[in-house]
Amino acid sequence: MESSTTQLRFFQHIKSLLPPNTSFVDAIADLLNISNDSAYRRIRADKPISFEELQKLCVHYKVSLDQFLNLQSDAFIFTGKLGNEVNFVFENWLQEVLRQYSIISSFEKKHIYFLLKDLPFNVHFEIPELAAFKCFVWMRCFSGYQVDKGIKFSFDYPGFEEHNAIGQKIVNVYNTIPTTEIWNTEGINTTIQQIEYYHEAGGLVSRDQALILFDKVELLVNHIEKEAEAGLKFKIGEQPNQASPAYRLFNNELILGDNSLLAELGDMKVAFLNHSFMHFVGTRDKTFTTAIFTNLNNLMQKSTLISASDERDRKKFFNHLRDAIHKRKALLT
């Protein structure tokens, strides 16, 4: 009888998950409710296991068959949390962002590459008023989030303190990771349009609040300009120091990014793709991350580096962002 090498590998994989002092055959026989002889025949792949047995084994030993069977295929396994569509918990989403950045930060060799169409979402936490507004917007964008649509925006809405506390942690962790960002002057459009939208949408954001928000966006832009000038990441209101990680900013006038992110963790790479507005799915698939990395390198070669050097282009770039804010602000005054 021809043995299934994949079935053999599957049982070897399960064996590797057991504590060394456990009898593998006994464990399989107990779980599948079969004799030890029958268990042996399955472990040796003399007898194929049924779907029902496979299900029992995978559930019990928490084995992902997709990961196990697709490793050699052209499919990619992505992981990510979608949240509960009925009772979405925004704090859990924030905690997940913090967790992912913390994992990256824990590596000695680390780097984040961000191909952006908007300002990096986490930088809004640098300024509490912007953090409050973005949380207000994001919560409404998650499909499962239950919210009273008529509730007006407030800088200190119930729950803001908790959101801001997690946001501050995100900023602190993000600022420990050397980063390369590729964006262009359109990157500011989304935030500006969101302020306008909620101001016009039944005045959920008042005129005075909108004016404050435009000022805060400008403050954030000024801070990012300082980071770009220094070529280093640091918190707003602080100065860079010797431990500050590198910050590279590229302006690509031709393409608008897609908010995808590639993280280097030691010798490994993880690609995160943005979907459903604020969710991310990630993969460690080597072929996929290599393709993303190659594309990023190509884009960087075609872009203008405006951090640490090229003062003229940097000034032009950030003045363009400030002009965009001033124009929209003028419409309110």
Next chain:
Amino acid sequence: MQINNAQVLFFQQIKSLLPPHISVVDEIAKVLDISTDSAYRRIRGEKPLSFEDMQKLVVTYKVSLDQFLHLQTTGFIFAGNLGYTSGDFVVEYLDNMLQQFEFMRGFDHKHIYFLPNDIPPFAYFQVPELAAFTFFYYKKSLLHLEDMKEMKFSVKELNEEHVKLGIKVQASFNHIPSTEIWSIDTINSILRHISFYRDTHVFETKEDIICVYDKLDGLINHLEKQAECGLKFNHGQSPAKDAAAYRMYHNDLITGDNCVLAEIGDKKVTYINHNLINFMYTRDEDFNKYTLNTFMNAIRKSTQISLIGEKARARFFDCLRRKIQVQREAINHY
């Protein structure tokens, strides 16, 4: 003889992924390289599938076994191309798209939801000059093809094969009802590409730039007509009696991400754009359900500008035309 019920259900799932006219037995026999009799025995659950057979099937049909067996994981299987072979990129790209649309057309119920970040590429295919410009941009600036380095763009150099194939793709797409959520920034990408190539002297002549702007204007007018009728039809024609529905929404709150959700029969497929040019897809039920909810949430925050909302529609399309006009005026300095 013991019947393996889960195995029977597994084959039923595979069957649901095939176009209605395909014989599941022939398909399975071909994939597993066995006789149709042997395929029958496996489909009926009389003979257990080996791990190798299972692997061949999940890889071929991109079926999630975790989902099928209700295993608690946070993984989603995506499939798609990472690159293109050394042949004609445009033919490969269009063929691939045509296959997907033709597959969807085989089903009674089909619908495409699209949240574009830029004008949907298939909209360009009905205007050969715009299609040529888009493919020029893909090859030169996204795929960075070596032979495109010094290449200049001219509307005179249209490839007949690409034009025909593009129109075929567009015609196929026009048979599928769709819902698109646009913002006034959806047009920015192509305008940015035109102005970048204008500033870097990539256009062969000034007339080429004018032609691209003219054609873009024409396309916007056509899309407005489609929105007005709430129906899809080919550029320069009138809607047919059996024309597919076209629903268009305006939303400036959420920027598009080129995400596509296709309803095919009672199944759903989500396509995610990556590396700016490629798409990968998943049939994961939870993921697709979530994507549909996201679309519905976006629609709730949007203004319908197809069929109804004449004033909002006119304002929206005027805004797009104004953007083109502002850029067109800069040609005088070329």
